Amino acid sequence: MNESGLATVTHFVLLGFPGPWKTQLLLFSMILSIYILTLTGNMAIIFAVRWDHRLHTPMYLLLANFSFLEIWYVTCTVPNMLVNFLSRTKTISFSGCFTQFYFFFSLGTTECFFLCVMAYDRYLAICHPLHYLCIMTGQLCGILVTLCWIFGFFVYSIPIFIISQLPFCGSNTMDHFLCDMEPLMALSCAPKPIVERVFYSASSLIILLTILYILGSYALVLRAVLQVPSSAGRRKAFSTCGSHLVVVSLFYGSIMVMYVNPMSGNSVTMHKTITLIYSVVTPALNPFIYSLRNKDMKQALRHVFCGMQISQSS
Numbered sequence: 103m104n105e106s107g108l109a110t111v112t113h114f115v116l117l118g119f120p121g122p123w124k125t126q127l128l129l130f131s132m133i134l135s136i137y138i139l140t141l142t143g144n145m146a147i148i149f150a151v152r153w154d155h156r157l158h159t160p161m162y163l164l165l166a167n168f169s170f171l172e173i174w175y176v177t178c179t180v181p182n183m184l185v186n187f188l189s190r191t192k193t194i195s196f197s198g199c200f201t202q203f204y205f206f207f208s209l210g211t212t213e214c215f216f217l218c219v220m221a222y223d224r225y226l227a228i229c230h231p232l233h234y235l236c237i238m239t240g241q242l243c244g245i246l247v248t249l250c251w252i253f254g255f256f257v258y259s260i261p262i263f264i265i266s267q268l269p270f271c272g273s274n275t276m277d278h279f280l281c282d283m284e285p286l287m288a289l290s291c292a293p294k295p296i297v298e299r300v301f302y303s304a305s306s307l308i309i310l311l312t313i314l315y316i317l318g319s320y321a322l323v324l325r326a327v328l329q330v331p332s333s334a335g336r337r338k339a340f341s342t343c344g345s346h347l348v349v350v351s352l353f354y355g356s357i358m359v360m361y362v363n364p365m366s367g368n369s370v371t372m373h374k375t376i377t378l379i380y381s382v383v384t385p386a387l388n389p390f391i392y393s394l395r396n397k398d399m400k401q402a403l404r405h406v407f408c409g410m411q412i413s414q415s416s
Contacts (some may be wrong), residue, residue: 111270113193114289118186118279119374130187136386137180143389144169150402157402160223160238165392167247168216171209172385178205179280179381186279199281200266204258206280206381210357212254214312217350219246221319224343229326257304264297265290277370282377283361305361313354320347345391352387356380 119129151157151166179202186192194202223243226234265283268290276285287298323343356376393399 111196111274113195113274114199114281115275116182116186116192116194116279116281117275117277118183118192126187130184133180133187133382134184136382137176137184140176140382140386140389141173143386144172146403146406147389147392147399149406150399154398154402154405156398160240160243161220161227162399163240163243164216164220164223164247168213168220169389171212171216172388174205175209175213176382176385178202178209183279194281199286200262203265203281203283203286204262206282207258207262208255210381211257211308212250213353214308215250215254216247217346217353218312218315219250220346221316221350222246224346225319225323228323228343257308258301261297261301261304264295265301268292268295278374278377280377280381284373302361309354309358309361313350313358316350345396348391349384349388352384353380356384 119125121129147169148166151162182194182198182202186194223238226238230237265286269292270289271291273289276282276289278285283298283301320343327343356379359376360373360380393403
């Protein structure tokens with residue numbers, strides 16, 4: 103709860119995607135379908151890596167952790183969005199709003215770090231294949247995963263706490279489907295605080311540094327791949343790295359529009375659409391992207407779904 107000199111703000115109203123009742127039901131059905139698809143796809147990858155001993159390698163262990171992250175990333179926003187589609191009030195409590203705000207940005211930041219670690223793993227596997235297993239041990243993989251979670255959840259903890267202490271007065275209605283930085287700052291009646299600049303500067307720094315690291319890693323990978331004498335070896339390397347680059351492009355392409363250049367003049371509808379793409383649509387596509395051209399993963403997923411059918415029939 104936030105207390106200002108003018109009023110006490112106990113909740114916010116998330117307008118989401120306004121429209122008639124039939125439109126709300128259609129959006130509810132679409133987002134629910136995407137959410138179920140996201141959970142199913144990412145859980146299937148986790149089970150496949152868990153049950154198939156051939157996938158007990160750093161690359162697939164990182165992918166399983168990434169899928170676990172994606173499940174929580176969509177879960178921190180989609181359930182509340184689904185409730186609001188069917189609700190007349192479309193409210194979220196003050197504490198619930200800032201909890202969602204914190205987890206949304208912390209999980210998104212963790213995803214940036216995860217993509218960096220996955221790029222580092224591919225760099226080692228392709229550029230230093232003889233030393234790969236000596237360097238990327240299970241212990242190092244576990245340390246890198248842990249650091250991603252720790253730093254991801256630490257970066258925004260102080261700025262978001264400070265923002266939650268700002269005075270909010272007047273309207274408590276946000277033209278968005280989740281609690282995001284820009285609509286929250288628009289409701290604050292305090293002068294533009296320095297914490298807003300710190301927030302956007304930190305976001306820009308994390309996004310730019312991580313994308314530069316990923317692109318640098320893959321530039322070295324590309325150079326190494328082009329030196330591979332056999333065309334079959336080049337195809338295998340490209341197929342392994344191509345899926346990761348597609349995921350990176352989808353995720354970073356949208357968040358750079360939102361947080362590297364937040365004052366770009368995009369309409370509110372455009373902001374909501376871009377946010378919907380990277381927070382809801384992309385996590386649903388990732389399991390398909392990672393398994394589409396990966397023979398080992400396709401076989402493991404086949405075993406998972408066949409095992410589920412056998413257990414249901416028995």
